[in-house]
Amino acid sequence: MQSITRHLGRVLGRKPFYVFGTVTFLTAALLAAVNITSRHALKLYVEDQLARTPWDMAVYNTEGFSSGEDLPQRIHAVDGVKRVETLAFLRAMLPEEQRVMMTVDGQPLKTPWLCMLGATDLTLLPPALRLALAPTAGSAPSEDGSPKQGEGAILALIGPESAIGAAFTALQGAHTFDFSVTVAGDKLTAFNTPLKGVIRADRDELNRWFMDETGSVSFVPQIGMILLMPYQTEALRRYDSIASGIIPPDLLAAGQYPGQTDSTVQHLNVAEYVPEITHLALLDRDRLITGWDIARSLAAVTKVRDELKATAMAGGTPVVVDSTTLVLLEQMSGIARIIGVVSLLVALPLLWVAWVLATNLSGLLMLNERRKLGLMRLRGVPGRLIGRALLISIGTGGLLGGLCGLLFGSVVPLLAYEGGSFPLWVLSDPAQLLLFLVFLVVTLVLALLVSRRLIRYATTISPLEASGRVAGSEATRALVRFGALQFASLVLGAYSLTRWIAGWSLSDKVPALARADQALDFIGLPLFLYGVSTLLVSRRGLIQSLLAPIIRPMGGPLGIVALRHMAVKPHRTIGFLLIVSLMAAVSLYPTISSGSFEDKAVRGARVQIGSDWEVTLNAPNLIGSSDEQLRGPLKGQWQTLQPRVEAVKQSLNGVPGVRSVTFLVEALLPSFYLPGYGFKGVPLYVLVDPDAYDKEVYSEPQLGVNDSFQHLISQVSADQVVTSPPVADFYEFQPGSPVPLGVDRQQASLVSPPAGGILGLLPGMPARTVTDRQGYVQARVDYLNYLFSNNAYVVARMDNPKLAGLELLISRVIALVDVDPGLAPDVMRPALIQAMPVPPLEVRDLSQEIKKVGSDMFIYLSLENMRIYLIGGLLLALVAIFAVASANYAEDRRTLALLRIRGTPPVYIGRFLMSMLLAPALLGLILGGITAVLGGYGLTNYVWKLHNVKTIVQLLPTHLVLTSLTAAITLVLVVLLVAAALLFSLWVFRKSALENIQEG
Secondary structure: OHHHHHHHHHHHOHHHHHHHHHHHHHHHHHHHHHHHHHHHHHHHHHHHHHHOOOOOEEEEEOOOOOOOOOHHHHHHOOOOEEEEEEEEEEEEEOOOOOOEEEEEOOEEOOOOOEEEEEEOOHHHOOHHHHHHOOOOOOOOOOOOOOOOOOOOEEEEEEOOHHHHHHHHHHOOOOOEEEEEEEEOOEEEEEEEEEEEEEEEOOHHHHHHHHHHHHOOOOOOOOOEEEEEEEOOHHHHHHHHHHHOOEOOHHHHHHOOOOOOOOHHHHEOOOOEEEEEEEEEEEEOHHHHOOOOOHHHHHHHHHHHHHHHHHHHHHOOOOEEEEOHHHHHHHHHHHHHHOHHHHHHHHOHHHHHHHHHHHHHHHHHHHHHHHHHHHHHHHOOOOHHHHHHHHHHHHHHHHHHHHHHHHHHHHHHHHHHHOOOOOOHHHHHOHHHHHHHHHHHHHHHHHHHHHHHHHHHHHHHOOHHHHHOOOOOHHHHHOOOOOOHHHHHHHHHHHHHHHHHHHOOOHHHOOHHHHHHHHHHHHHHHHHHHHHHHHHHHHOHHHHHHHHHHHHHHHHHHHHHHHHHHHHHOOHHHHHHHHHHHHHHHHHHHHHHHHHHHHHHHHHHHHHHHOOOEEEEEEHHHHHOOOOOOOOOEHHHHHHHHHHHHHHHHHHHHOOOOEEEEEEEEEEEEOOOOOOOOOOOOEEEEEEOOHHHHHHHOOOOHHHEOOOOHHHHHHHHHOOOEEEOHHHHHHHOOOOOOEOOOEEEOOOOEEEOOEEEEEEOOOOOOOOOOOOOOOOOOHHHHHHHHHHHHOOOOEEEEOOOHHHOOOEOEEEEEEEEEEEOOOOOHHHHHHHHHHHOOOOOOEEEEHHHHHHHOOOOHHHHHHHHHHHHHHHHHHHHHHHHHHHHHHHHHHHHHHHHHHHHHOOOOHHHHHHHHHHHHHHHHHHHHHHHHHHHHHHHHHHHHHHHHHOOOOOHHHHOOOOOOOOHHHHHHHHHHHHHHHHHHHHHHHHHHHOOHHHHHHHO
């Protein structure tokens, strides 16, 4: 019996062995390649997120500056730590006693809270300090080019205009800050520092800066002063000691009081003291973190975190260790654990194409081998032996093909991604080996399921049917029905596209369906294409009307014959439609989604900054040390500032490459009430020239809430004011409602201009966002979203006569600068700063803002897998197309041979074959292209709605963007289809008509 099976295997099994071995090789190779590519996409996404995270660990010491002074050295000694910097934020409400004094230029200074903010690296400090501390002309910078320690400090005032307004203007031009204590009637200076400026700081902006740098917010007093300075150990230690109620011993020694033991001399009243010393650690990421193995990276970073905490606590200093990198890896580990399932879902279109390929190859085997099978049955060979021989051949070929495919599909992409190096551990990981086993089982199951039909045919065919010109099974194959399965596929696919585009989802009402929605995110497109393709092919009249415009001119005199022939046997059409539409959709939609995603990100960044560059200036600095002060009504303050602003404009226009300069003025409304703003003041943004602003500053109509942005700016030009949604919601403003901005003391009246509308965002406002990354825990995300949703402001124009007498405080002047395209930021930045008469508080450029906008894992996954679809997927699709064409030709070769014998010119037969192949392929390309457009646009729209941190980008509409890459891939698909059809139409003439009749 075994010898008979082996003999049958040699006679019947050779072709099935190679056919199914080829199919499983291609399928397994593509599954492995998709998996490695998905892991590479995860790796790229993790690297992108790490690039957005400046520090990996933050060690918080809240015991005081004198506690754990050696902590940075001990942290640096931990294995895996590459760099350590320290950020000290010391906050104290000093007791009201005469012994502790703060003076500016010798004049006493009173403040509820005095805070000190210093860092060992100036890049850790807010931009206002970094720019203000830039070396002045003639000063020698340190070796690394940064300002020398002790060159000066910035005094930042926090609070509403009513509390800090007078001090803010009076302190302009101050030169020296002195902090001292009195001992036995003598004044001892704890430290003093030159002042390089006095600015106003905003609590929310400071917390956004803390969030960007350390990943966490910090306590910022409602009213107080912050001395921002380079890291000066002696000054910080003495401040810490005095805030703790102890006069520094070295200060007593320096004041010749070393022998004093009287507690009234050594001790002070204890202040309300909130110290926070943050030690920021950067890990050796190249050694500890790899995107190929998130679990191992998570374990390595967790180990460093634990060792770092143990080392810090061993010195007796209680600390809290926080890590945004650890949060990122924890979130990514969830995706890494299901990357195998994701790979299968992503590869579903390829599996579908492989199924069509295997089915048609199986049908081709049935047609080519039916005479041989019939002769064997005629000679009495049992059907079960034939089936066993075929099953062994198919199983062996499938197993060997699958193993070779897994090896090829994993090794080649890994070598390509790693630049020739081969990290074997990526493939030898037990979880990865188990996943390869799953892929092998999937490919074998696919092959065996398809082979059932071939084996059943081989075991049941009668000698009479085998000898016939047309097999009886052809009638059953020619029937294509649109049944319940196809209807369900169409409905689910349409639901997925609708959910992406419209944002409506059943899981919003039924949370239990969330997992199902996530699965449909991957399989929605192929389900939709399968449902639509089956619907078209099952409607004979519809498919004829769709194919007729292509087939008739292409098929020539035989065009009508080709059209009727395809309508009679619609199974020919369904194969081409499915293969080409699937490949077109999955190849094109990533290019559309990535282009649309990038377009929306760039537009969001442009809306945030309003121009190419944004330069923020401290308004009092523009006045300098003159006797003029920014006090009183708006009109008077602007008369003082206007000549200086015009000078700034002339200087900026003189910079090569600058095309236009537009100004915003930020003022604080001291008497405008809004919950949550009582201690800082609602800002009023004043447009110096609304017409120029509307013309030169980038905006979009959707920035307006109740009307278009341009119409709202015209309302501002018409002496009305527009407000942000929180302001409008609280006061329930209607168009024309009076807006109580404040008082006009000269007129002894309330200033209440009419409301012109609601504005979602004013382009060019100071930064209101942080770098979008995955390292924030949910509580911090909620805080950021709260800040975004409660951002209050009012917009008016400078020449509004109703606002001329309004009492307020102008704090900042913002220059929005447009430059010629192509100018490098590292060239323009120093040129713009050098053109400023005073150091700017902040300089932002469009490229920086674009980098802050978030990336998305789904986009990375789509773009990476697009390469697999373009290489392996197209190869599989072309093989499948040839398989379908060969199967169809095998059915019709006798008919084609008779046409040749009867004198039909070969060119007509070639056009006939090309039309039958190319027409449904082009229709599939159109169908897949339309689906790709819908899917790419919808996916981009859907992805932005999934982002945790709210930004203005989510308020902008998604634009459909067809990139040059989309056009190039479409052209490649068309060329390949035409080439395949042409080559096949030539290939059928390799044998004579007589040979084809004999074989048919």
